[in-house]
Amino acid sequence: MxxxxxxxxxxxxxxxxxxxxxxxxxxxxxxxxGGWVAYFLARGxxxxxWDPAPDAHTKLRRTIDAAWPALTELGLxxxxxxxxxxxxxxAADAVDGAGFVQESxxxxxxxxxxxxxxxxxxxxxxxxxxSSTSGxxxxxxxxxxxxxxxxxVGHPFNPPYLIPLVEVVGxxxxxxxxxxxxxxxxxxxxxSVIEMDRELPGFIANRLQEAIWREALHMVAQGEATVxxxxxxITDGPGLRWPVHGPCLTFHLAGGEGGMGHMLDHxxxxxxxxxxxxxxxxxxxxxxxxxxxxxxxxxxxxDMATLVAERDRxxxxxxxxxxxxxxxxxx
Amino acid sequence: MxxxxxxxxxxxxxxxxxxxxxxxxxxxxxxxxGGWVAYFLARGxxxxxWDPAPDAHTKLRRTIDAAWPALTELGLxxxxxxxxxxxxxxAADAVDGAGFVQESxxxxxxxxxxxxxxxxxxxxxxxxxxSSTSGxxxxxxxxxxxxxxxxxVGHPFNPPYLIPLVEVVGxxxxxxxxxxxxxxxxxxxxxSVIEMDRELPGFIANRLQEAIWREALHMVAQGEATVxxxxxxITDGPGLRWPVHGPCLTFHLAGGEGGMGHMLDHxxxxxxxxxxxxxxxxxxxxxxxxxxxxxxxxxxxxDMATLVAERDRxxxxxxxxxxxxxxxxxx
Numbered sequence: 270m271x272x273x274x275x276x277x278x279x280x281x282x283x284x285x286x287x288x289x290x291x292x293x294x295x296x297x298x299x300x301x302x303g304g305w306v307a308y309f310l311a312r313g314x315x316x317x318x319w320d321p322a323p324d325a326h327t328k329l330r331r332t333i334d335a336a337w338p339a340l341t342e343l344g345l346x347x348x349x350x351x352x353x354x355x356x357x358x359x360a361a362d363a364v365d366g367a368g369f370v371q372e373s374x375x376x377x378x379x380x381x382x383x384x385x386x387x388x389x390x391x392x393x394x395x396x397x398x399x400s401s402t403s404g405x406x407x408x409x410x411x412x413x414x415x416x417x418x419x420x421x422v423g424h425p426f427n428p429p430y431l432i433p434l435v436e437v438v439g440x441x442x443x444x445x446x447x448x449x450x451x452x453x454x455x456x457x458x459x460x461s462v463i464e465m466d467r468e469l470p471g472f473i474a475n476r477l478q479e480a481i482w483r484e485a486l487h488m489v490a491q492g493e494a495t496v497x498x499x500x501x502x503i504t505d506g507p508g509l510r511w512p513v514h515g516p517c518l519t520f521h522l523a524g525g526e527g528g529m530g531h532m533l534d535h536x537x538x539x540x541x542x543x544x545x546x547x548x549x550x551x552x553x554x555x556x557x558x559x560x561x562x563x564x565x566x567x568x569x570x571x572d573m574a575t576l577v578a579e580r581d582r583x584x585x586x587x588x589x590x591x592x593x594x595x596x597x598x599x600x
Numbered sequence: 601m602x603x604x605x606x607x608x609x610x611x612x613x614x615x616x617x618x619x620x621x622x623x624x625x626x627x628x629x630x631x632x633x634g635g636w637v638a639y640f641l642a643r644g645x646x647x648x649x650w651d652p653a654p655d656a657h658t659k660l661r662r663t664i665d666a667a668w669p670a671l672t673e674l675g676l677x678x679x680x681x682x683x684x685x686x687x688x689x690x691a692a693d694a695v696d697g698a699g700f701v702q703e704s705x706x707x708x709x710x711x712x713x714x715x716x717x718x719x720x721x722x723x724x725x726x727x728x729x730x731s732s733t734s735g736x737x738x739x740x741x742x743x744x745x746x747x748x749x750x751x752x753v754g755h756p757f758n759p760p761y762l763i764p765l766v767e768v769v770g771x772x773x774x775x776x777x778x779x780x781x782x783x784x785x786x787x788x789x790x791x792s793v794i795e796m797d798r799e800l801p802g803f804i805a806n807r808l809q810e811a812i813w814r815e816a817l818h819m820v821a822q823g824e825a826t827v828x829x830x831x832x833x834i835t836d837g838p839g840l841r842w843p844v845h846g847p848c849l850t851f852h853l854a855g856g857e858g859g860m861g862h863m864l865d866h867x868x869x870x871x872x873x874x875x876x877x878x879x880x881x882x883x884x885x886x887x888x889x890x891x892x893x894x895x896x897x898x899x900x901x902x903d904m905a906t907l908v909a910e911r912d913r914x915x916x917x918x919x920x921x922x923x924x925x926x927x928x929x930x931x
Contacts, residue, residue, distance in 0.1 A: 434833060516812050539734075548877070586925055
């Protein structure tokens with residue numbers, strides 16, 4: 270499960286290959302699939318959607334209409350048209366002529382297996398089929414496909430029309446070019462892409478998010494904190510730092526001038542404390558050094574004073590932005 | 601350890617008692633203690649500080665000067681003066697005449713025990729001594745104090761002059777009025793306060809933050825993700841939602857119209873998935889119902905459409921705020 274399946278990297282051929290795509294097929298039009306439809310329309314694509322629910326078109330229209338003001342505010346691509354949408358009677362019809370396929374069906378492994386096999390069979394040799402799955406490895410989902418080489422995970426975050434992150438990873442039988450092409454396409458449409466070199470249950474962000482969520486459930490179950498206290502502890506606490514610096518860079522700053530190295534050498538023993546129900550790994554010399562090197566890479570050449578100033582500016586601006594967004598709802 | 605020690609609540613007597621405080625003593629003037637000094641000065645207090653380091657005054661001056669532009673931008677209290685600071689030769693001198701004491705010494709249990717005992721002995725019967733400790737329970741820190749009734753944890757987040765959250769909790773021998781008074785004082789100076797009714801290692805926010813951190817360390821140790829990927833997965837992903845809606849309210853929105861109830865009924869099985877190394881609690885009917893009730897409390901009367909609109913406005917504003925803060929550093 271943690272064997273590398275693909276060496277990520279920017280592939281100029283992949284970038285060229287995605288530039289000509291004009292139509293995207295969206296399979297499944299619920300909260301996530303509908304969000305993808307709105308996003309692709311805003312980026313100027315024609316979208317062909319399929320969803321077996323009888324009221325799918327009505328709901329999808331509502332999703333697009335609700336998202337459009339935000340997308341307009343962010344800036345539409347030239348020619349972007351909220352009506353450049355066609356509902357297809359079948360999944361095969363939806364992907365016919367599409368240059369990229371985004372599958373966002375319910376999280377049901379058997380359903381995903383059958384659907385991805387159908388989509389792989391109905392698409393051309395150069396069309397990538399990406400799944401929005403929030404946790405299944407493609408190696409488990411691709412088992413029914415005659416040709417699994419073009420099946421890729423392209424995992425978005427809710428709402429897909431606003432959160433930039435997409436996690437891209439192939440399965441055991443995915444061709445490296447398909448992973449590169451999916452990553453290139455998402456970058457081309459303005460997404461922030463993490464190209465993973467190996468499959469990992471929950472990918473990266475969901476593993477981190479799920480660790481918080483499980484600790485929160487334990488705390489409520491044990492009467493240690495209320496839901497409101499948990500939410501407030503994040504929104505008014507570390508949550509204000511995370512949009513600008515991730516958890517590792519945040520701890521790099523906590524180390525003062527000594528950065529991550531000082532932090533680990535100094536606060537390393539707190540890893541033994543029962544501060545969460547998650548057991549920590551042993552802080553080996555190798556892990557320490559990897560974290561220090563990683564923090565410097567994450568800092569990308571910004572020195573500590575620059576990072577601190579950036580953090581402070583961002584916290585003030587984020588605090589104000591959130592207050593204004595809450596206030597607007599009461600107006 | 602998880603027995604309730606105090607029933608939190610807003611105490612009008614406590615609010616009145618803190619209104620007359622004019623001088624705050626800050627014991628320890630490192631990154632956290634210095635941040636507290638800057639904050640109290642900006643809120644119009646006179647501060648008496650003590651720190652045994654020979655260069656403490658110089659460093660503290662630098663911390664205040666670095667924080668002052670941000671504090672000015674946020675709005676100073678009338679009469680706020682960055683020079684209303686006096687360095688005291690001893691801890692006892694620093695607390696002499698102070699109406700509130702904030703202790704931010706290094707995280708060393710023996711040191712904290714001796715220092716808190718000294719501070720309790722040197723302060724008047726109505727003065728609360730609050731510790732910035734990031735993890736020690738007050739019941740463990742108060743053991744050397746002749747009178748532990750006024751010793752309280754007041755745990756801030758870095759930087760204390762910008763992050764609103766303060767977690768307040770007493771120890772076994774802390775008087776309830778002292779917890780109420782500490783909470784009232786922090787609220788009075790503009791902090792966002794969580795008043796905990798029981799001791800818990802790491803309090804609330806650090807437990808959640810630590811769960812993410814430990815999962816991140818495991819991932820780097822196993823070669824599953826790089827530090828850069830981990831940071832990017834948060835800053836460009838769920839980190840954009842957390843300043844406006846905490847982890848529970850975020851999942852309430854993920855449930856669509858059905859909210860938290862639908863989310864748990866639908867995605868409950870993913871708690872069995874190996875999406876993190878932290879084992880989930882059993883999702884009992886009671887826990888489900890507590891989470892649903894808690895989500896509604898956390899939503900505070902805002903219906904789903906309002907929450908979604910608020911989230912979207914906030915994500916756009918936060919994204920722009922962070923981009924501008926990063927950009928300003930390159931100017």
